[in-house]
Amino acid sequence: MSREIGGVSNHPSTRDVGAALEGVLAGTGCVGFIEGETEVRVGWLRAGGDGLVVTARVDEGVVGQTHFWCDAGQWAAWLGDRLPVPSWDALPPDWQASAASLTLATEGAAIGGEEGPVREAMAGSASDTERSTAAMRRECPDTFAAPTSWPQVTVITRESVETTWRIGIVLQRGARRLALMHLDGVTSWLTDRCQRAVPCDAPLDPSGLPTRRCLLAAGWGEFPASLCDRLREGGAILLDVVADVASGEYWLLDGARSIAMRDGQPSGRHVAMPDFPTPGAVDCGAASCTRLVAVIAERALPVPSLAAWHLGRATSHERAPQNFLSAAHISLWRDARPWANGRLLRFGDGRLAVQIDPVP
Known part of the structure; x- marks a missing residue:
């Protein structure tokens, strides 16, 4: 894991990390795809501060790691339908590994029943997002059987990171949503999927683009x-x-x-x-x-x-x-x-x- 300097973890700068992923977002606001029963959108997000750093294991032939940051309150709400918990800090130590493993689990409640304003997510109008969601389902039902594995979370720690622009991933199931900022680590599992994804002009972040x-x-x-x-x-x-x-x-x-x-x-x-x-x-x-x-x-x-x-x-x-x-x-x-x-x-x-x- 990264070490901390002055209370802020020293993950690489946005420019260093983002350069590896900029190409998959070239000329578009974000891209979207379906992973299991979860809608996934990838784009630029501006966030940071005190939260949770998520460490995930990725098997790309060679086992590697990737790290994300997310808001602690949003993380707890994301797990609310599977493991009701007020916060990460409130979890008994024996539950932490199970809770961590659910963070990126893509199977869950069906995503077809709630398609109202909750799909506004972090960008665009509801109609823009609904059109993009429909396009994902219509255009690529089998496209996302990517050759690389989906990350599996192994460790979660409470850390602060610099508030800045990063490549972000927004997971959505029904009305529940989790935004994860990519900090560092292996990326081919993500670029493989983004290259097959449906592009959308609307930025992922309501404030626009970096x-x-x-x-x-x-x-x-x-x-x-x-x-x-x-x-x-x-x-x-x-x-x-x-x-x-x-x-x-x-x-x-x-x-x-x-x-x-x-x-x-x-x-x-x-x-x-x-x-x-x-x-x-x-x-x-x-x-x-x-x-x-x-x-x-x-x-x-x-x-x-x-x-x-x-x-x-x-x-x-x-x-x-x-x-x-x-x-x-x-x-x-x-x-x-x-x-x-x-x-x-x-x-x-x-x-x-x-x-x-x-x-x-």
Whole structure:
């Protein structure tokens, strides 16, 4: 299990854990499937604080573990029809193993009899959720005989986790619902099922979807640091990698990954931007180098849309910002920080340069 630091368990950050599962949610709000007699929805949820950390065993040929966090009160309500218990803490020690094993048990009361507002779950209107549930039953009655086993809970402990966005799983049987945030551990049992699942545009969390701040850029280049220092007095630089601005293209920079975009969708070009080990200093032969990026704007974009664009997929319900290249002035970023302002210069052969405004 994870150890605790200052009362909060040190499970990996959202970005580290979510990266392994982002692909199965690319371009969609959530996905849904049926496991046994339980409806399952997978998507992004924002939650945390004091609750229960659930450790489950997964047999994927090699036995592994996976960890979730859930709200303690919701967990007790989830087990109410099988093991009435006011709370985890109130359980006699001899009952704890049995109670834990029921957490992810997917057999239970039939799910066909209660299809009113209780199906609003954590996202969308009742009609949206009902349509998605009907689609799950109609489109894939046998699809979810996944090759990997379903997790079996072995241990539950009371722990606090950071409140943040994570991939979440919402289990539902009738009016009972349990939301589990995935913390770490093996994931192929889940990705296998999500790849067969029915997509839904509505987010799982009523507050929407997580976003990442991205740069929209005309291009970038790597230059000797000494040259950049002199350019603060005014001058111009020729960019190494550029967008086809004449056609309305620009680069969307998401961390070290970049996607060429046009008309709000991927235009088919991807370039990796290796991270410099420390700001402003890498060995470029005889001199240290620095990266200058011609930034048009910063935008917070939904993570599922970014995941889809990285895979080269167009998205119908979310489009990247457009028409930013009409602005004459841009911001030059040096090693991931705003550094100077300038004006974009375009040559007839498609090359781009930046005329840097002198610093008073």
